Amino acid sequence: MLGAFATHSANAATSFTPTQEASLVKICKALKSDSRIKLNNAIKSSNLSYKLVANGLMCNGKSALEFAVMHEAQKTAGLLARKANINYDEMLAKR
Known part of the structure; x- marks a missing residue:
């Protein structure tokens, strides 16, 4: 599972330290786990x-929220949407 941050410029290359990369992957795994605590x-x-x-954050080519929804992780998707001030119901309707 790869996690990588998108940058403002699509052409800009982003490199992360192994610690940063591990931290991003940990977030993707937590999203998929459907555990709000994780x-x-x-x-x-x-x-x-x-x-x-x-x-x-991109998890396997999907936005963090789409990734959680794709894996039927409603608890983590809802928490992320609420904390990021994103209308979760509207996002689901667009799918």
């Missing part, structure tokens, strides 16, 4: 905000 701990330990994760 997600909260993963985001806190990464020193990232929920909004930054929701708007920038």
Whole structure:
């Protein structure tokens, strides 16, 4: 499972330290687990905000929120949407 942050510029290359990469992968795994506690701990330990994760993290080519929904992880998707101030119901309707 790969996690990578999208940058503002699609052409900009982003490199992460192994620790940063592991932290991002941990967030993706927590999203998939449907455990709000795991997600909260993963985001806190990464020193990232929920909004930054929701708007920038890509898990296997999907946005963090789409990734959680794809894996039927409603608890973590709902938590991420709520903390990032994203309308979860509207996002689901667009799918």
